Amino acid sequence: MARVTRVIPGLPLTLGYTLFYLSLLVLLPLAGLVVKTTQLSWHEFAATIVDPVVVAAFKLTVGASVIAAAINGVFGLIVAWVLVREPFFGRRFFDALIDLPFALPTAVAGITFSALYLKDGWIGGLGDHIVAAANLLAAYGGHPDLFSPGALSWLDLPFSNTNTGIVIVLVFVGLPFVVRTVQPVLQEWDAEFEQAAHSLGANGWTTFRRVIFPEIFPAWLSGVALAFARAIGEYGSVIFIASNIPGKSQIVPLQIVIKLDEFQTPQATAMGVVLLVIALLVLLGINGIEFWARHRQLAVA
Amino acid sequence: MRRISKSYGSSQALKDVSLKVNSGELVALLGPSGSGKTTLLRIIAGIEDADPGSGEVLFDDVDVSSTNVGKRRIGFVFQHYALFKQMSVFENIAFGLRSKPWRERPSKAVIRAKVEELLALVQLQNFARRYPNQLSGGQRQRVALARALAVEPQVLLLDEPFGALDATVRRELRRWLRKLHDTIKVTTIFVTHDQEEALEVADRIAVMNAGKIEQFASPEEVYERPANPFVFRFLGNYNLFHARHDGAPHPHDETETAAPVTFVRPHDVEILRENPDGSAIAAKVTHIGFAGAAVNIELVRHDDQQSIDAELTNQAYRDLGLKQDDEVFIRLRNSHSFYEDYAI
Numbered sequence: 001m002a003r004v005t006r007v008i009p010g011l012p013l014t015l016g017y018t019l020f021y022l023s024l025l026v027l028l029p030l031a032g033l034v035v036k037t038t039q040l041s042w043h044e045f046a047a048t049i050v051d052p053v054v055v056a057a058f059k060l061t062v063g064a065s066v067i068a069a070a071i072n073g074v075f076g077l078i079v080a081w082v083l084v085r086e087p088f089f090g091r092r093f094f095d096a097l098i099d100l101p102f103a104l105p106t107a108v109a110g111i112t113f114s115a116l117y118l119k120d121g122w123i124g125g126l127g128d129h130i131v132a133a134a135n136l137l138a139a140y141g142g143h144p145d146l147f148s149p150g151a152l153s154w155l156d157l158p159f160s161n162t163n164t165g166i167v168i169v170l171v172f173v174g175l176p177f178v179v180r181t182v183q184p185v186l187q188e189w190d191a192e193f194e195q196a197a198h199s200l201g202a203n204g205w206t207t208f209r210r211v212i213f214p215e216i217f218p219a220w221l222s223g224v225a226l227a228f229a230r231a232i233g234e235y236g237s238v239i240f241i242a243s244n245i246p247g248k249s250q251i252v253p254l255q256i257v258i259k260l261d262e263f264q265t266p267q268a269t270a271m272g273v274v275l276l277v278i279a280l281l282v283l284l285g286i287n288g289i290e291f292w293a294r295h296r297q298l299a300v301a
Numbered sequence: 302m303r304r305i306s307k308s309y310g311s312s313q314a315l316k317d318v319s320l321k322v323n324s325g326e327l328v329a330l331l332g333p334s335g336s337g338k339t340t341l342l343r344i345i346a347g348i349e350d351a352d353p354g355s356g357e358v359l360f361d362d363v364d365v366s367s368t369n370v371g372k373r374r375i376g377f378v379f380q381h382y383a384l385f386k387q388m389s390v391f392e393n394i395a396f397g398l399r400s401k402p403w404r405e406r407p408s409k410a411v412i413r414a415k416v417e418e419l420l421a422l423v424q425l426q427n428f429a430r431r432y433p434n435q436l437s438g439g440q441r442q443r444v445a446l447a448r449a450l451a452v453e454p455q456v457l458l459l460d461e462p463f464g465a466l467d468a469t470v471r472r473e474l475r476r477w478l479r480k481l482h483d484t485i486k487v488t489t490i491f492v493t494h495d496q497e498e499a500l501e502v503a504d505r506i507a508v509m510n511a512g513k514i515e516q517f518a519s520p521e522e523v524y525e526r527p528a529n530p531f532v533f534r535f536l537g538n539y540n541l542f543h544a545r546h547d548g549a550p551h552p553h554d555e556t557e558t559a560a561p562v563t564f565v566r567p568h569d570v571e572i573l574r575e576n577p578d579g580s581a582i583a584a585k586v587t588h589i590g591f592a593g594a595a596v597n598i599e600l601v602r603h604d605d606q607q608s609i610d611a612e613l614t615n616q617a618y619r620d621l622g623l624k625q626d627d628e629v630f631i632r633l634r635n636s637h638s639f640y641e642d643y644a645i
Contacts, residue, residue, distance in 0.1 A: 190383070192379050192381065192383040193383050193385065195348050195370070195377070195379070195383070196377065196379060196383040196385075196448075197385075197396070197400070198348075198369075198370045198371050199346060199347075199348065199370050199371065199375060199376070199377040199449075200371070200396055200397035200400060200448065200449070200451075200452055201371040201372070201397055201400055201401060201452055202371065202396070202397075202400035203371065203400070206400045210385075210388075210396070210400070211385055214385075214387040214388075215386070215387065
């Protein structure tokens with residue numbers, strides 16, 4: 001038997017370390033989660049999950065995460081494209097900025113976003129601010145209250161105090177994933193493929209749709225999946241921007257925290273397990289699509 | 302297509318190059334790397350633009366300089382094929398037809414028939430559903446060619462078409478290309494740095510050097526009557542004789558003062574056992590390199606110790622019965638003298 005040359009020396013040790021490390025940090029806590037949940041009877045488990053408040057929370061969490069991942073899918077791709085393909089002043093600066101959502105404590109992001117976008121925020125209450133400023137100017141001219149206070153409220157962003165704010169922060173925390181997965185593929189991209197497509201008469205859109213996108217599709221999909229998984233578990237930023245009304249604007253992680261505060265730990269872990277299963281299913285499904293996309297071209301007809 | 306004339310004024314890549322290719326011709330752009338041949342090809346294709354205001358590309362007397370690549374009706378084959386990896390061979394070839402605006406797009410049945418026809422032309426009928434990474438280099442090259450031909454180009458442009466292939470496949474493919482060209486008669490321009498390839502395949506060869514076309518003529522003309530020392534040197538091995546004050550390059554040459562350099566191909570060096578009329582040069586065999594069909598002999602002249610390469614056919618070598626250190630006479634059959642101040 002030929003001796004296999006190993007890149008990393010002492011493989012039994014490194015392998016053992018890897019398994020130990022994964023067990024300690026990932027498998028054990030997850031197992032604990034499941035074990036704790038089994039303290040509930042099947043009936044209690046079902047009762048916890050089908051509670052209308054909890055169901056609403058799940059709908060909101062998954063729905064907002066799907067929308068945020070989709071938005072990141074489109075705009076993250078555009079951002080990655082621009083950062084790779086369009087040389088503009090300050091490109092490196094903006095490139096570095098992309099990682100900020102990774103580094104910024106999400107609570108800070110949540111507070112910042114609520115200060116900006118909620119009804120009394122700079123942007124969220126734009127119409128009211130303009131009205132106030134105009135009235136102030138008019139008062140100097142002797143015409144106080146020139147505009148009625150609600151005259152420009154249609155300028156207030158439509159998502160003030162609604163769940164749209166949740167989607168916005170989720171888009172923020174998920175932005176780097178798509179950009180950072182797609183960017184390297186675009187950088188490796190050989191311009192010859194595009195030139196070939198152009199020389200065959202394909203226009204820009206056709207070239208993108210049929211030549212470039214299929215190439216970046218697997219990376220793009222993993223980026224979207226990561227953004228989704230991140231959004232599902234996001235807590236810190238969302239609780240600041242959401243109004244957190246039970247059954248309307250509470251996300252699952254907040255429900256879990258509430259249950260923990262009420263010392264209903266098994267109920268909290270039950271929700272955690274469901275969230276985990278959703279995230280796993282999504283990642284599994286996306287891996288399946290990637291696998292299919294990669295092996296489709298290897299299948300000999 | 303009647304005429305491409307192309308003048309392009311640029312400091313480095315191409316210096317006012319003009320080239321007129323006749324319809325249905327197969328032309329090689331031959332030159333060392335950096336001579337601007339690929340740049341010229343890409344400008345003809347429209348992938349790159351000539352310097353503003355420098356010149357124009359004409360197809361059939363129509364200026365296409367400002368026409369987009371896709372509208373020029375050219376077929377471009379890239380050196381590394383640039384086949385679309387995630388598409389099958391069939392989809393690759395059909396790409397050009399499927400990408401047409403829907404008004405001009407042929408029906409599915411027409412596309413299918415056209416692709417089948419092209420697959421037959423490039424002898425890849427059974428490979429339609431394969432993907433590029435399942436093909437050999439030669440097969441990929443043929444797919445790239447079929448893909449370029451699918452849009453029925455006015456001009457077919459090939460960038461180092463056989464550059465990435467091994468020697469055997471290369472020879473096979475270039476004969477095949479010649480035959481293909483004779484069948485489809487589409488005007489073709491290909492870039493190569495391989496003299497043999499250009500000589501064997503092309504109707505005419507444009508020898509390029511440092512952004513200029515040194516000579517544009519038939520392979521025979523280029524080889525037998527090179528316009529200048531560069532062309533001579535580039536097209537094969539050579540012996541170089543400097544006319545010196547102490548002697549003529551060889552005894553036949555009466556113009557030694559006016560001819561600074563004389564070139565002779567190794568196979569034009571004749572080796573004789575005797576010196577019948579006293580005109581041959583005495584030399585000594587210093588090395589014999591057996592290369593199969595040809596035998597390379599290295600000699601040293603007795604008069605000025607200059608070394609000379611000779612190439613004999615296997616037959617001639619055996620007839621002479623040459624051995625190392627044999628004393629022989631050489632005669633130059635076909636020499637070219639250049640009068641210009643060509644820096645060596």
